[in-house]
Amino acid sequence: MLGVLAVVLVALSPSFGRAEPSGEYRPPLPPDALTTGCYPLPDGVELDFSYQVRTDGDVRGRRQLVIQYNLIDRDEALRAVVRSFTNAGFAVDTRAAAPPGDEGAVRTFALARDEETVTGRVIPMDPLTDDQIVRGTIELSLPVVARQSDDAVCFDVESTKRFSEAEQ
């Protein structure tokens, strides 16, 4: 009897409408901060290696952008990030206050394009195994850039990674 009722209810179920799951436990992944145009890199600069933005924000008149690089090693990451800027017209900054040098496993660089200056530190993960996907961090100090749009995504800190500004 119960079995018959169950079969009838299942057979009729398409006519009852559809359930609407919320999907809240699998939220959409916010877009990569450097692809939205909200806070772009200096004009013409594009990172051509695998990375994810960890934090972004302005500190004492400079933009501090922290990204992690994947799948490549420190020296290749250093070459790649420097190339991303030199391809856009940046060159080694001879006016930099202290000449960039190596600090232990960390590699540093300083670049400039007219009045725009960029410094960076490339820091490998420790420990670092052969098959590790996330292999290091690049800390970039950049000219401050204003928010370029009022789109909702530019206020979504899970995309912009500007957490410290959200707290203020």
Place this chain on the structure above:
Amino acid sequence: MSRGTRILLVLVGLHVVAKLLLFTLVKDIAVCCDQVSYDDGAKALSNVVRDLVGGGPVPIAELQRNLVGGGWFTPGSSIVLTPLYIVDPDAGTTAVRAYLGVFSTLLLLFTALRVRAVLGDLYAGILLVLPGLVPMYLLFSFSAWGDLVAGLLCTLLLMELITLMRTLVAGEAPTLTQGVRFGLAAIAAVYARSSTSLLVVGMGVVLGVTALLLLRGRVRWQAVLSFGLAAVTFLAILAPWSVFASKTLDARVLTTTTVPIVMANTFGDRDRVCFSPCDPVQDPGSIRGNIWFPPMQYSREVARATGESEVVVEQQMWAYTRGSITPNSFAADVIDNFWRYAGIPASFARLLIPADAEGGAAYWAIVIGTYAGWAILFLVGGSLLLTVVRRSTDHQVISLVTTLALGSLFTQPFVHVGTGRYWTTAAPLLAIALGLLVVLLDARRANPRFAQPSATMEPATPVAVDRWLTVAQAVLAVATVVVVAAVLVLGLT
């Protein structure tokens, strides 16, 4: 009708009345937290049924997002809720709470019947009181968290195990039906909560080893066949989930994906979980306002940037974090987790009663009743872990397998941040332990009131079996003391 039956019926009546009273508190409380995931999974599953019946394309993406998600949960609770959404796709909070309440009561009654058949009236009666009348247990029985249901299914599995052990001790082979039943109970428990996996595997090992030690010749082969069928049943039902979850997440997923992130968040240095601190939790208090979402989103970001599976990324996050763990930090975290596991049984009350009831008479009745009931269960029932029962073979079997079941559930604080709802899984097993201790105390009296559950097998039991059962219990008791002492010494120094 016997006196025992009458008492059990009264207890069932009290349970139902208590549930009806608590339903008035929980009926309008929207599902929160992990329940949202189970609820979404059920809705997606109901749409799959609908589309299969209607001949339309099956909504795979919807199912992947809502049933599998990040692979955090096995789908048992979603499956339980699915029939409701098949009949009423727009079912509201009250319908969901009522449905879950009826389901859990039916499962409790079914479990009590099985316990009665296998162990007798006393055990069934204790189960119906502790945890059957513990207020938070009743409130949880209206929730979609799978922990409570998993506990009852583990108890059903334990009854299958005890029955099978009796068969083996008597030198007989289990039937094929017994094998299938064991496999079904085992997979049902894992579907409800993957945290029961160790218990389930442990029970299977106990069974296999016992059969190989006790049986010879043709009977042994029959046992192998029966347990083989149990394993096939288990794997055949696990496979669809494992395959679907693995395909969804592009990684090998057996039950869930949670271990790496859980271990990293529980024991690792949180400043390193995302190869840096993870993103701060957004909107604490919202559905996603907990420490589990930032690591998942991070692993998905890395997966997006590299084409690797997020599950593999999560495994590497745990590997990167665990270097910071020392024996002392691990033990200190275990103590903290155990406290959360066993020391705050009413902490979820505020998620299951109206805000304006908090602090009122009903709230305090729930809190006090829960602490009292749980304290008896945990302290008295839990003492079985340290007890070596020598009375009869059957008592020894019950003691050994219940101790093993409890011991495997109590490993949870060693792998997971504790919360005030995991105790609902252990509660019905502690009721069995409590029942055994009551029977043993009663048996010391001149005129024991509770009859031996199965005295008939006693004469046939070889002395060696008794001795091994005693040794096994003693080993478990010593192991418990050693582990507890080690954790306390390391964690508190």
